[in-house]
Structure formats: C-alpha cells, structure tokens
Amino acid sequence: MNLADIREIAAPRAVVWSAILDAEVLKTCIPGCTELTGSATDGFEAVVVQKVGPVKATFKGMVEISDIVEGESLVLTGHGKGGPAGFAKGSAKVSFEDLGDDGTRLSYDVEAKVGGKLAQLGSRIIDGFTKKLADQFFERFQEGLEDPTEFDEGAEEDDKPKKGWIGRLLG
C-alpha cells in the first residue's frame, strides 16, 4: 500500500534533520520499538513488537537510511522478520522544506508490504494499520520537536513521550 502526508513542525529544519538521524529518536518514535542500535551511516538494528489483527509478532530487522540529500530529503527503509507471523517491510521517502520562522514542512511518502501469515490473516486491515503506524511515528516525532509550552501536559499522558523531549535529548 501507499500513503502520503504532510506535517508542519514548529522547529528549525536543521534540528528536524538531525533528529530523524538519531537512534534514540527513532527508537522512541517507531511504534512498538523495544530495541534500536546502530547509526545513520551503518544502519540500525531494531526489534519491534506489533499486533496486526489476530497476529502478534516480534519483528527483528534493519532500518536503513539512504538517498540522503543533506537537509533536503532521505529514505528510511525497514525490513523486519516476524518468524511464523511472516515479514513486513516498508520505506518512507521524507522531504524537509524550510518554512523560515514557521519551522519545517515534512512530506512523506510511505510504501509498505507484508508477507506470510500477516498477509493471509491481516490483509484486510493492513492499509489502515500502515496508516496508523505512520501517523504514530510522525506524530511522536512532531511532538518531540515542538515547544512543550504549546501542549497541555496531562497526567494521563504519562505513557507518552514528554513534549519537546527531542530538543532536550539533542541538547
């Protein structure tokens, strides 16, 4: 399946760019990611736990960043094997546009593919599932970058990353 979306993030382009190349940021933003090691140049190894319809699986795989045009665009590619659940792979082409004082416009184009039991049992819901994952990823990413004061920090959101955490993380 394919999906595309645009987000405007209230942070300078350089900050957004360096954030997406950071292992800790990726780990926190990738939904269900329990482990992520490595670097943008060598690629990341990741463990992701996800439930697709009736199939819950632990995916072990690689996240690679390629087609880097410094500050402009890159492609994130992930490939995970879920054992008996099958496999999932996907890529996101992400572009960064400098909006000056308004921050950065992030455009992304996601393509995802599943195989094995995931396809046999989960194909009906895979489109919606992919959209949900992509939305979650970029939502967390956006929240992490934007000024915490713009958001209510409710107690019920303890399980979510603290607002503006990427800024603090990257110093």
Add this chain to the structure above:
Amino acid sequence: MAADGGMGHATKRREDVRFLMGLGKYCDDHTPAKTSYCAFARSNVANGKINSIDTVAAAGMPGVLAVFTGEDFAEVGGNPAGWLINSRDGEPMKEPKRPVLAYGKVRHVGDAYAAVIAETLEQAMDAVEAIEADIDELDAVVKMADALANDKTLVHDEIGTNQCFDWGWIEDNRAATDAAIKAAPHVTTLELVNNRLVPNAMEPRCSIGEYEPGTGDYKLTTTSQNPHLTRLLISAFVLGIPENKLTVHSPDVGGGFGSKIYHYGEEALVLAAAKKLNRPVKWTSTRTEAFLSDAHGRDHVTKIELACEKDGTFIAFRTETMANVGAYLSNFSTVTPTFLHGTLMAGNYTVPNVYVNVKAVFTNTAPVDAYRGAGRPEASFSLERVIDKAARELGINPIELRRKNFIKPDQYPFASAAGLEYDSGNYDALMDALEKRANLDGFEARCAESKKNGKLRGLGINSYVEACGIAPSNLVGILGARVGLYDAATVRVNATGNISVMVGAHSHGQGHETAFPQIVADMLGIDPLSIDIVHGDTSKIPFGMGTYGSRSLAVCGSAVFRATEKIIKKATLIAAHMLEDEPENVDFTDGDFAVKGTNKKVSFGEVALKAYIPHDFPIEFIEPGLEETAFYDPANFTYPSGAYGCEVEVDPETGKVDICAMVAIDDFGNVVNPMIVTGQVQGGLAQGIGQALLEHGIYDENGQLLSGSFMDYAMPRADDLPNFVVDHSNATPCTHNPIGAKGCGEAGAIGSPPTVVNAVIDALQRGGYDVEHIDMPVSPARVWAAMNA
C-alpha cells in the same frame, strides 16, 4: 431381487451412523505407538533464491529428532504430472521437477523448504521457528498475462519460459473454425475469468509414515482419494520404494473434491523420515497450510466467441484460454484445462465447428489442479455465458436458443465437434422438466412482486453436458495419459454366505459403503446388510484407480457388477453339482438356484458354504472357493447432462444477490441410490453457488495469498442457499456400462455457476442496467460497481 435395498432404493447411508456418532476413524485418529510429529517450514515469499538454510539451532531444540531440507531429497525423483500434453507445434509440455522439499528456490508462498520431526507437535513447530533460512526475495509473477509476457521473471529458470504448453483442440479444425467465424452473420464475444478456488475439504490433509526394519515394509496412512495411484507415484517416480514393500492406507476421509487425488511432498517426507528415525512420523495440515499448499481449482482467463446465423443456429465456438497451473505441475494439472475442458466445448449442441486454444502458465502461486468438475465447469461456464449473451443480442429467448441447437434424442450416438462421442441423452426432455419444475409460467408474476419490494428479479438458464467416469484406457492413452483408467473389484463370498467386496474406488463422502452393496444384493437376491465394502487399503483391495471425475459407480461399480456376474457363474456350477444336473439347466432367481421345471433348488447360502467345504467336488471341473475379481475398463466416457434454472433477486441499493430458487434437472442414467444422488447434487450446487457468489482465492501482486483464512475466503453457508429442487428422474441410461449409470458427483458444481451468473445478468438487464458480464464471485461490490459504472 432384494426386496429392500436393491438397485434404485433410497437406502439410508449406513456409514452415516459412524460419521454422525463421532465413530469415524480419520487419518489423524491413527497414532501408532512411538509416533513422532512433523512440522514444515514454508516460504513466506512467492519467489525466492535459497542461499542457505541453517538448521543447527533447530536440531538442538528440545525433543527434535531430525531436520530435513531440500538437499536431503536432491537425489530422489520428482513428483510427475500424470498426463503429457503436446503443444500445437508438437513440442512436449515443459515439465520442471517438483521436489519433495524446495531446493535452490522457493516458488510460492507455502512452498515447504524444510521439515522438523520431534517428539511432540509443539516441539516440532517451535523448532521450525528456529530454522534460519537465508532466502532472497525475487520478483514474483502472479498474473498469467504478465507471466507469459516476460522471459526474465521465471518460475522455473531452467525451462526459459513461464508457458507450460500451448495446446490446440482440435488443431485440424482451427482453420475451418476461423473461416466459419469470419463468414458468420453474427458473432458474440465474451471475455471472462473462472475464479480461483481453494478446495477447503472439512478434513485437512494428514499423512503418517511407518517403517518396519525387520521386513523392510513401509506404510503410509494418508488422506487420499486413490491409494493405489499414490503408491504408484511414490514407488515408480519419487522414492523408489518397491510397490510390494509399500502399503498405502486411506481410511475415513473428510472430503476431497479433487484436492486429495494428488500425491504431495509431505507424504514422501513422512515415509523417508520414518525409515531414517525408525519411528512413525505424523503430519497433519493446519488450515493455513491447507490454504497455502493444497492444489487450488479453476483460475482460467478466457475469451470465447460464438458465431451463429441470424436465426440463432450455432456455426462455431472458438475459445482462447489461459490456465494457471501455479508453481509446479500437480498430477492432473495438465489434463484438467485441456482434455477435461476442450473436449466439452461443443456443449449440448449440434454446432459443427469448435476450436479451443489453451495456454498453461506457471505462476508463483500454489499449484492448480482438478477441483470438483475439473475442466467441465470452466467449459460450461464459458459456453453458457456466451450463449446467454448471444440470445440477448439476437433477441431470442435463451431457452429457445438452446433448444434450437440441442442434439436431438434420435441423433445418438452423436459425434460432437469437440471430438467426443455422446452415447445417450435427451436435452429437450430435461428442459421440459425444468420449465415445469421451475414453474417458469409464474416468473413474470414473481418478477412484478420483487419489483414491488424494490428488488430486481432475474432468471438464469443453463444446460450442460459433461464427460465422466474417466475413462477408456485406450482413449486416454492416445491423449497422453500416463496411467490406465479402469477400476477393479473383488467379490469374496465367505463360507457363511456374507460377502466382502474389495473395491479400487475410495469413498470420502460418496456413500460407496451403501451404494455398492445395493448392486451386489440386487444381483444375488440377498440382504445388502450382509455385504460389506472394503476400500482404501492397498494391502486389501485390487489395483484400482480411485475416485474422481464422478467415476466410482460408472467404472468401479461396473467392476463390482462384472465380478458379481462371475460369482453367479461359478455358483451356478456349484449349484448344478449339488442339484445333480447340468449348469445350463440351472436358473438363478431371487437368491435361489433351481433346476428348470422342477422344485429342486438350493439357496445362495448353501452354495457358498459348499464352495468352502468341497468334500465331494469334481475338482477337475470346479475349484473350491467363491471369490472373483473383475477389472473394468469402460468403452467410452459417460455423459451426464442437465438443465438448470435459477431465480435471483438483486438489491439495487447494495448489489447483494439472493438466490430465490435453484432447480437442477439432471440425467445421470440409471440411479442406484436416489437419496445419495440427491445429496451429491445438493453438495455440488452449494459448491457451485459458492464459486458464483462468494469464493475467491486472491494473491496480491507480490504473490501473497490474501484470502488465506476463513475470515477472508467466503465459504457458502446454509443461509446463502435456497431449498434446492433436485430431479434426476429423466434418465437415459448409459449404453456401454452394465449398470447404465453416468455419474453424479460433480454435476451440481458444473451446472450452477453459469446458471447463477446468467440470472444476475438477467436481473440487471430487466432492471434497465446495461451490464453484459460480471466475473465471479458476483459479490455485492462487483454487482454494485457494474450497476453504477
């Protein structure tokens, strides 16, 4: 004459007592001492290069006894296709090896590349997950047109093409058919898809291998429709186990529908593993494995043209079909789209010109093979859909158009333009019965009633003829069959007068245990309950070819008949000896042997006892014992036919189709047990309606099976089906077998899909929608889209 339970009697199925009480004993109910369990590692990708398979971790898992990969079977033979098809240019078909386990490449999702044997099933399944397979996913070919159009993405690299064969039938008629179509005043053309089906027998496949080191004997307990054929394939082609060292036992089997005709790699694997481990090895398919690895059905893409005169007289049928054979050639996969399809393309009609071209195509999908009807549903669907369209274009009532072209009762035997010789039939009588039983006079009134309720009502008509009882060995041999297609029966009269009948046909829902004794009981004038059928075990039964193609009664039943005739002949000799007269003076009626014109007689039971206590036999003339075997090879196919009618209501708001009435008028020749026949038709109708409205095996562009569970693959349920009207009283007996039976197992699945689709199109046309065709399954979404196009 058996007063109750002889030929023609609707005796209740005796096997149902066992099945309904949960006392059936299926493969998985067999667990020999020390059984170990097998689980398979199956490909998640549709096309992939196997770089390496690391089994070290799996082999070290708790309880694991052995791990096998394709490499272990690289030296053994491939599982062959049972029928050689030559292309139009005379080239033999491409026949790439089908290994026990994938080796070098995986070619469809579900292709098994490794197997684990462990103490428990759970341990085996856990160990499968520990197998590290390094498989590079390659581009897959899924659509047949794509597969034929490219020579880069190949299912089998070694054959250099994805085309298995390009077959023409009858090639010598091609030019004449082309010329006739070119010159015809009217040509109707239709492009259609015969949707891929997943068989989904209630009982999934199961195989248990056993080995006796003391004797070197193997035993395979397996879900098979034809245990001798499976043994032959394993012995002669795959593992090379001598036939006399291999017993194949197929016990109670919960449905086959074609999918259990074939030999599968899992059967060879459990045998090889049993020998290596010196322990029984059992594998039972999960439902997911069944979806992925059972041979699927249908999957044709067809263009058909019907040329006719302005008055509707048929001049020619020309068909171009692409037939999907999937990733490997399953045993009957090459005959199904060719001789079981092309030879039926003259239908019930006197049409003089028929030409059929079939290209068989390899794709990265599960193998496709015969499924209930096997080629004939595809033929009937193409013919009866294009005839319906032609009727509309010509402004002729679809029933009248068919009648105009029907072969008439005085024309038999009739040589069809597609190469078969129909022996008997009366298609007008069937259509008469349909018009009456379907109450077609009242259709317009029902139409008006539906309209009042906001529904569109339509009427679908179909007439079919099929070729069953496959078949005469001499004919199929000429056509490329690599086996004979006779069947066999042994009638063993025991000393106390009861009888065991050992048959080559296998019963997996057909009711042989009830129907076959009816034949013997009728001929011997004895109680059918004193007769038992033995089937499914190669160590007990004569070499028969099994059950498929609606052949059990017509072929194996005829063997039972012939063997019983031999019994009567021998028993007459014994009776004459007992009655101290000449055999020609002894008559056999109602279970008694009597000297003509006297009251001297002996009963069948007395003769049976005498046969085994031959104290005073003239042994130079009469051997002791009363046991006879007959191998029966038919002189021709049998030709069941039918006229079907269906009324549907379409909801124009949602596109949902409801079947209001389904009438099946069939000619099966002589019927042994009308209740069983009715049940067979009902089941066939349910499957045919399933194909027409619900079922669809769908692969995505990467070769992933999307309809891989009952959540996504819609099986017909009771509330999808109306009460059927089933009538097989208009019989014209088969002229060449002793019973006069034609076969009934597949008819419902052949006759119903075009009937249903014709009805849906009729409903839309009557409702003012210009829709000429909707591909099956005719789902609400497709109907709605067609209406709103």
